[in-house]
Amino acid sequence: MFDLLDFGLNLKALGIEWGTLVMFALLVGLLLTGTPLAMVTLLVALIFAIGWFGPMAVPLITSRVYSFVSSFVFISVPMFVLMAAILDRSGIARDLFDAMKLVGGQLRGGVAVQTIFVAVILAAMSGIIGGEIVLLGLVALPQMLRLGYNRRLAIGVVCAGGSLGTMVPPSIVLIIYGLTANVSVGDLFTAAFVPGFMLAGLYIAYILFRSYLDPNAAPPPPVDRTPLREHLPLLRGLVLPMLVVFVVLGSIYGGIASVTEASAIGVAGVIVSTILRREFSFSMLLDAAMHTLATVGMIMWIGIGASALVGVYNLMGGIRFISQLIAGVSDNPTVIILFMMAVLFILGMFLDWVGIALLTMPIFVPIIKDLGYDPVWFGVLFAMNMQVSFLTPPFGPAAFYLKSVTPPDISLGEIFRSLVPFICLQVIAVGLLVMFPALAMH
Amino acid sequence: QEYQFTFQSVDPAGNPNFGIQKAWTERVEEMSGGRLAIELLPVGSVVEYNETQDAVGAGILDGHITDVSYFSGKDPAFGLIANPIGAWSAPDEMFRFINYGGGYELMNKLEEPYGLKFIGATTTGLEGFVSKRALNGVDDLKGLKVRAPEGLIQEVFAAAGAVPVNLPYSEVYTALDKGVIDAADSTVFSTNHQQGLHKVAENPVYPGFHSMPLVEVSMNLEKWNALPADLQAILTVSVRDFAQDAVAILSMNDLKAFAEATADPNITVHNWSAEERAKFRTIAMDQWAKVAARSDNAQNVYEALTTYLSSQGMLK
Amino acid sequence: MPLPPDQSPLPNSAQISAPAQEHLPQAGWLGWVITRIARLFAIGIIVAMVVLVIEIFLRYVFNSPTIWAHETTTFLSAVTFIFGGLFCVARNSHIRVVLLYDIVGPRTRRVLDVLISIACLLASLFFAWAAWLMVKKAMFRPDGSFFLETSGSAWNSPSPALLKIFLLVVMVAMSVQFLILTFNYMRGPLPQKRLDDV
Ligand code: NA
Ligand code: NA
Numbered sequence: 001m002f003d004l005l006d007f008g009l010n011l012k013a014l015g016i017e018w019g020t021l022v023m024f025a026l027l028v029g030l031l032l033t034g035t036p037l038a039m040v041t042l043l044v045a046l047i048f049a050i051g052w053f054g055p056m057a058v059p060l061i062t063s064r065v066y067s068f069v070s071s072f073v074f075i076s077v078p079m080f081v082l083m084a085a086i087l088d089r090s091g092i093a094r095d096l097f098d099a100m101k102l103v104g105g106q107l108r109g110g111v112a113v114q115t116i117f118v119a120v121i122l123a124a125m126s127g128i129i130g131g132e133i134v135l136l137g138l139v140a141l142p143q144m145l146r147l148g149y150n151r152r153l154a155i156g157v158v159c160a161g162g163s164l165g166t167m168v169p170p171s172i173v174l175i176i177y178g179l180t181a182n183v184s185v186g187d188l189f190t191a192a193f194v195p196g197f198m199l200a201g202l203y204i205a206y207i208l209f210r211s212y213l214d215p216n217a218a219p220p221p222p223v224d225r226t227p228l229r230e231h232l233p234l235l236r237g238l239v240l241p242m243l244v245v246f247v248v249l250g251s252i253y254g255g256i257a258s259v260t261e262a263s264a265i266g267v268a269g270v271i272v273s274t275i276l277r278r279e280f281s282f283s284m285l286l287d288a289a290m291h292t293l294a295t296v297g298m299i300m301w302i303g304i305g306a307s308a309l310v311g312v313y314n315l316m317g318g319i320r321f322i323s324q325l326i327a328g329v330s331d332n333p334t335v336i337i338l339f340m341m342a343v344l345f346i347l348g349m350f351l352d353w354v355g356i357a358l359l360t361m362p363i364f365v366p367i368i369k370d371l372g373y374d375p376v377w378f379g380v381l382f383a384m385n386m387q388v389s390f391l392t393p394p395f396g397p398a399a400f401y402l403k404s405v406t407p408p409d410i411s412l413g414e415i416f417r418s419l420v421p422f423i424c425l426q427v428i429a430v431g432l433l434v435m436f437p438a439l440a441m442h
Numbered sequence: 443q444e445y446q447f448t449f450q451s452v453d454p455a456g457n458p459n460f461g462i463q464k465a466w467t468e469r470v471e472e473m474s475g476g477r478l479a480i481e482l483l484p485v486g487s488v489v490e491y492n493e494t495q496d497a498v499g500a501g502i503l504d505g506h507i508t509d510v511s512y513f514s515g516k517d518p519a520f521g522l523i524a525n526p527i528g529a530w531s532a533p534d535e536m537f538r539f540i541n542y543g544g545g546y547e548l549m550n551k552l553e554e555p556y557g558l559k560f561i562g563a564t565t566t567g568l569e570g571f572v573s574k575r576a577l578n579g580v581d582d583l584k585g586l587k588v589r590a591p592e593g594l595i596q597e598v599f600a601a602a603g604a605v606p607v608n609l610p611y612s613e614v615y616t617a618l619d620k621g622v623i624d625a626a627d628s629t630v631f632s633t634n635h636q637q638g639l640h641k642v643a644e645n646p647v648y649p650g651f652h653s654m655p656l657v658e659v660s661m662n663l664e665k666w667n668a669l670p671a672d673l674q675a676i677l678t679v680s681v682r683d684f685a686q687d688a689v690a691i692l693s694m695n696d697l698k699a700f701a702e703a704t705a706d707p708n709i710t711v712h713n714w715s716a717e718e719r720a721k722f723r724t725i726a727m728d729q730w731a732k733v734a735a736r737s738d739n740a741q742n743v744y745e746a747l748t749t750y751l752s753s754q755g756m757l758k
Numbered sequence: 759m760p761l762p763p764d765q766s767p768l769p770n771s772a773q774i775s776a777p778a779q780e781h782l783p784q785a786g787w788l789g790w791v792i793t794r795i796a797r798l799f800a801i802g803i804i805v806a807m808v809v810l811v812i813e814i815f816l817r818y819v820f821n822s823p824t825i826w827a828h829e830t831t832t833f834l835s836a837v838t839f840i841f842g843g844l845f846c847v848a849r850n851s852h853i854r855v856v857l858l859y860d861i862v863g864p865r866t867r868r869v870l871d872v873l874i875s876i877a878c879l880l881a882s883l884f885f886a887w888a889a890w891l892m893v894k895k896a897m898f899r900p901d902g903s904f905f906l907e908t909s910g911s912a913w914n915s916p917s918p919a920l921l922k923i924f925l926l927v928v929m930v931a932m933s934v935q936f937l938i939l940t941f942n943y944m945r946g947p948l949p950q951k952r953l954d955d956v
Contacts, residue, residue, distance in 0.1 A: 034859035035874050036852030038843065043881050050884075053502075058888040060489060060502045062929075065885075066892070066922060067490035069836040072610045072828060075810070078803050078835055127616075170616050178615070180484070181456040184638025185615040255621030257814045258613045264810035264831075289800035297842020298853055304843070314487040315448065315502070358487050362455030375456075394855075403853050412855060496895055514910030515918055517899070521910060555900030585821055592910035596825075605821065606912055608828040622817075 011051030016321040023048060023313070024350055031394055038298075041305030041395075045312045052316055060315065061308040068307045069300065072260060073128060073172060078296045079263035080131020084138040084405070085288035085295075086270045090279040095237030097143035102231050103238075109211030109218040111147055112157050113204050115140045119161030120200050123168035125248050125266065127175070127259045129390060130299055133162030133401040141406065148219035152418035153210055155410065159398040160203055160422035163390040166353070166383055167196040170252075170259045173386050176357055177379040181365045187376045191440040195380050195433055199387065202425045240276065244269035298404040302397065303352065310355030323363040333371045337434060340364055341385065348389025352397060356389065357382070377440040381433050388426045391419045445478045445669065447504035450494055452512075452657065455484040458633060459566065462691055463507050466684040473676050478669075480505070492592075498662050499557035505661030507564075511593035519552055519739035521593045524656045526747055528598075528726035531719070533565050533689045535756070536654065541682065543750045549658070552739055559666035561659045562681030564688045568654050570631030570696070571647040572639045574624050576710065579718035580725065589614055589626040594733055595653055598726045618642045627653055632695035635702065640709050647712045648700055651719050659684070782850040784942035788935050789848040799841045806834040825913040833917045837924055844928050847878075847935050864948035871943040879936035886929035889922065896922040 014022060023044060030040045042061070049057040068074075087093045097111060104110020118140065122132040136158040144154040166173040169189035178185040211218035248266045251257040257265055274280040310318075322343065329339045340360075347356045361382075368378045390398040399415045406415075433439055449467070453459040460482075467480040489497045494506040495513050514521030523545070530536040539545045540563040549560040571577070575586060584603040590596045596606040607623050617623045619642040628634050631648045640646055659681045666674065703709045714722075734744035751757040781789030813827035846852045859870060896907040896919040906916035943949075 031855050032858050033874065034854050034856045034870060035877065036847075036854045038852055039874075039878050039881065042885075043877060046881050046884055055884075056500060057502050058884050059500055059891050060497065062885055062888040062892050062925065063489045063493045063497065065840075066918075066925060067493060069839040070832055070918075070921060072832050073612060074839070075806065075831055075835045078838060079807060082803055082807065172612060175612050175615060178637060179457075179611075180454040182454075182458070182633065182636050183456075184636070184641065186619065186638040186641055251814070252616075253620060256818045258609060258617045258622050260613060261810050261814050264807045265814065267807045268811050285804065286797070286800060289803050290796065292803055293796055293800045293838060293842050293845060294849065294851060295842075296839060297844075297846040298851060300839040301843040301846070301852065304839075311488050314483060317481070319483065319487070320481065358484065362484055365456050400853055412853070413857065496892070499895075500891070512910070515908040515914070517905075587817070587821070587823070596912035600912060605817075605823055606825065607817065607823050608825070608911060 009047075009051040011048060012053075016317045019048070019052070019316060020313075020318075020321060023309075027350060028394055037400065038301035038305045041302070041309045045305065045308040048309075048316065049312045052312070057312070057315070060311055064308045064311045065304050068304050074300070076126055076128060076260045076263035077130045077300065078292050079267050080126065081134045081295045082288060082292045083263075083267050083270050084131075084135035085291040086267070086274060086285070087135070088138045088291075089284050089288055090274045090277060092237075092240060092270070092273055092277065092279075093139040093143060094146075095234075096241045097140070097147065097237075099235050099237035101147060102234055104221075106221045107208075108221055109207045110221070111144060112149060112153065112207045112211070112218060115144065115157050116161045116200055116203050116207070119157075119164050120168060120197075121245055121249075122162070123164040123196075124170075125245070125252065125259075125262060126165045127170045127172040129163050129165040129398065130303075130401050131263070132165050133159060133398055134295060134299070134405050136162045137402045137405045141402075150210075150214070150217045151410070152414070153207065153217050155402065155415055155418035156422045157203070157207065159391060159402050159415065159419055160387075160425070161200075162401070163387055163398050164196065164200060167192060167199060167387055169193070169196075171383060173353055173357070173383045174379060176354070177361065177382055180357065180361045181375045181379060183375045183379060187442040188379045191376050191380045191442040192383060194439050194441060195384060195429065198432065198439065199384070199426065199429045202429055203422065206421060206425055240273040244273060295404050299397075299401050302400050306352040306355060306395070310351060310358060313355070314358060318359050319362055322359055326363055326367065333373075336367065336371065337373075340367075341381075341430060341434070344382070344385040345388060345392070348385065349392045350395050351389075352395075353386040353389060356386070374437065374440075376442055377433075377437045380440040381430065384426070384430050384433055388423060388430065391423050391426065443476060443479045445673065447478070447480045447661070447665070448483060448488075449480050449505040449507060449661070450483045450485070450488055450497075450503050451506070452485055452491055452494075452508040458692065458695060459688065460484060462684070462688045465687070466680060469684075470676060470680050473680060474673055478673050478676070482507075495556060495558065498660065501557075501662050501664065503662075504665055505561075505659070507657060507659050509655045510658050511591065511595075511655055514593045516556070517552070517739050518733050518736040519743045522730060522733045522740050522743045523549065523552070523747070525594055525653055526726075526730060527594055527653060528723035528730075529747060529751060529756075530654050531568075533567050533654065533685075536565060536656065537563065537685060539747075539750050540656070543754075544746055545750075548743065548746050552743075553660060554663060557663050558660045559663045561661060561666075561677050562685065564657045564659065564681065564685035565654055566630045566657065567689050567692050567696070568650045569627065569629055569652070570634050571650045571652055572618065572626045572628045572634055572643045573645045573647060574618065574621065574643045576645045577625075577647055577712055577714075579714060580721045586625055587623045589617065589623050591627060594726075594729060595627060597729050597732070598652070601729055602722065602725045615639065615642065630692050630696055631703075632692065632699035635699040640703055640706075644709050645712060646703065646709070647714060648696070648703075649713070651714050651722050657688075781848045782939075784939050784946055785848045785850070785935060786938045786942060788931070788938055792844055792848040792931070792935070796841070796845050799838050799845075802834045802838055806831040806838075809834075825911065826915070829909055829911060829913055829915050829917055833915075833921060836921055840921075840925055840928050844932050844935070847932055847939075864950075867949045868943060871949055872940060875936050875940040875943055879933060879940060882929055882933040882936055886926060886933050889926040889929045893919075893922050893926045 026044050100114045141158050174188040178188050247269050248262050251265050252262045393416045403412050467482045471479050485491050492512040497503040510520050510524030553560050586604040587607050588604045589609045590606050599606050614626050703711050734741045781793045809827050809831050817823035899905045906919035908914045908916050
């Protein structure tokens with residue numbers, strides 16, 4: 001029966017070098033036909049599983065699907081999305097941004113800058129990305145557009161800001177790196193602080209730069225000089241969101257809940273807020289949950305496909321291939337580091353971070369240690385590279401997450417075009433971290 | 443090469459265990475004159491850590507090096523033989539049972555139906571216990587929120603008055619740091635120390651009192667049967683050597699880390715008295731019978747274990 | 759002249775971005791069924807949230823965490839993730855890049871629709887078969903006796919087996935859904951540009 005299912009396909013004859021190229025080409029090719037993204041990666045995984053090993057290897061894919069969906073840390077994704085969907089159905093987001101506009105005061109681009117602040121706060125509440133991008137996409141993006149921000153700037157702020165979750169502690173990327181490289185997670189968290197804020201700082205500098213140079217980028221600051229007293233009611237919009245943030249962060253840092261659990265507290269907090277504002281109804285909650293189901297269905301299946309593909313690629317000998325690539329590149333440590341960055345960048349275009357970590361860490365970390373570099377610094381550098389991978393096309397998870405909740409007239413192409421300046425900023429941050437390892441203090 | 447196998451480890455790439463396992467694969471290649479090459483992949487590379495048994499049985503992976511406890515859900519027997527808490531106070535005691543006391547045949551009888559051949563056993567040695575609270579005996583376990591993985595260990599802690607919390611390993615560090623949990627079953631003292639766990643949980647217990655996992659090296663049965671006898675012998679004998687290697691290297695690492703931890707004014711390493719250890723063993727052994735009742739295989743494991751232990755005068 | 763930002767007619771994003779709960783017409787009766795039972799899984803997300811909050815409360819306030827909360831929430835969200843994929847197939851809301859799709863003529867578009875559905879159908883059939891191999895191991899002991907694979911935790915629930923069975927059911931449903939889509943694309947009207955994507 002298995003001979004029948006074999007289709008006479010023998011991809012193994014390609015060898016891993018050509019196999020890798022064919023795999024990437026197939027990914028892009030299928031993507032362009034308009035096949036659903038999740039199915040693109042699953043199809044490529046299937047073709048290579050059958051073509052390389054035969055049909056008996058297909059259960060490897062379903063096994064990875066099973067393991068992926070049953071990972072406890074992913075519970076925070078539907079929680080963040082549900083939070084977003086409820087906020088979206090209440091007036092909380094609108095009031096928050098109206099109040100933020102006031103706080104931003106005379107600063108051009110003030111609301112976008114504050115959105116980055118909100119993103120950093122969300123990053124401190126979560127260890128993964130996905131949920132926050134959806135949240136900012138549902139909450140901040142329409143508000144920035146309403147206030148008259150340039151669409152591309154607003155999109156970039158949401159995707160880049162929403163990706164900070166794995167750069168600002170707590171971060172699953174850093175935890176997995178710590179386990180892989182056997183270095184202290186605490187040291188990694190400490191070391192990531194300055195680079196994380198540096199990256200957020202670069203985003204803010206860019207927003208201000210754009211806002212002051214380009215009159216269409218951000219709305220002019222309000223000119224009316226109404227007395228503060230009349231504005232005070234508006235500031236009430238800040239109270240409930242700040243309370244929710246306080247409760248969530250408090251439960252994490254007060255030792256009440258684990259990071260993943262805290263996302264459920266966030267949902268409960270937002271529900272309580274809508275009750276206090278008399279906006280709550282069960283039909284609203286159910287509607288928000290239906291929205292969440294549709295959104296997580298989209299974004300989790302992209303992750304499922306990526307996870308399956310990585311399993312197949314590892315079995316094909318992906319790790320051996322990367323190690324062959326790096327062997328004998330140069331004796332110059334700087335060249336080796338730059339080559340590693342290039343490998344991470346290219347892999348980041350096609351694979352998700354878990355796969356990249358599995359493929360490259362076993363090879364890169366020992367080399368880094370041999371060269372006398374600090375593995376903690378390299379861990380932060382790895383996390384910074386993953387920031388880039390979230391945004392780069394053709395497989396940019398941040399863009400996909402945002403696309404899952406934006407109005408239809410914002411296309412994936414436009415999202416990726418909007419991300420170009422932010423990718424440049426991330427590359428600059430990677431460069432700074434390579435040049436000044438002391439930035440990763442611990 | 444005549445034989446090219448892919449094995450998946452239960453450890454991540456930079457973990458000392460992985461290095462020791464890798465050295466074993468290199469030795470096998472050398473001993474076989476290059477006829478048998480094993481590529482060792484880190485945990486999660488092809489399938490998740492708890493799915494390797496299925497993957498090896500199906501021939502997707504050729505073999506694995508993994509903690510047998512992770513298959514407790516397939517048959518409680520795996521949970522009991524993997525970590526009969528209270529049975530062993532040193533690796534050699536377990537190795538004697540496995541290699542000469544009937545454990546080898548028992549493991550093969552358990553794994554054969556799943557399409558696996560048990561090549562041999564290794565262990566990390568007694569694991570270090572990571573705790574924020576000072577623990578000097580069983581009574582201190584009352585109300586202790588402890589993270590433990592699947593297997594017998596959760597029930598033993600519950601029976602000892604502690605409160606087992608289910609958390610994935612990726613959340614252990616932050617949960618300990620912030621105090622969501624008080625303690626965790628992690629791994630050996632030296633690795634815990636390197637990963638910075640003792641910085642957030644300053645009261646480790648060393649040597650541990652709670653767990654010494656059976657780590658199996660096994661491979662696909664059909665592929666094993668297709669191997670010539672000399673390669674089979676090379677694998678079997680080299681795993682026995684690898685087990686000694688693992689235990690020796692890890693305990694050397696542990697002693698070094700223990701010296702570092704003792705010198706650190708922020709860390710207090712606790713050691714339990716023989717009486718307290720015996721108390722914990724008694725509680726643990728009460729749980730064996732409960733697990734044994736859950737399947738015929740578990741009952742077989744229970745009988746083999748108790749028969750062996752009493753023949754050695756280790757069961758009082 | 760642009761409207762003052764505050765009164766701009768841009769609707770609340772809920773109205774534009776909230777995915778309509780309706781299935782694609784081509785998804786047929788199965789699409790109808792899938793979008794109707796979706797409500798059950800949506801409620802599952804809310805239940806998962808409530809269970810986690812209860813767990814935190816019991817652990818922090820009474821120092822008595824449950825042995826079932828984490829397993830239950832993990833199971834609920836896993837089921838949500840798996841079903842969510844099927845839900846998006848029935849509603850055709852999976853993200854796709856339609857750069858070329860929108861350039862080509864309606865006839866080529868129809869050919870593309872049919873070919874994509876067939877490819878997805880084949881893939882789902884393979885996954886359904888592989889899921890069945892997995893389910894066999896999770897439902898029966900090697901000697902053939904019935905035994906649901908459990909989690910091995912203190913609670914020891916059969917969630918691994920149930921989840922694997924659920925994955926099989928969804929993969930079978932997905933295969934049927936792609937089969938229905940293939941037929942309906944073949945005989946239906948020529949497809950329009952998508953516009954809603956790239
Ligand atoms: Na974070
Ligand atoms: Na990318």
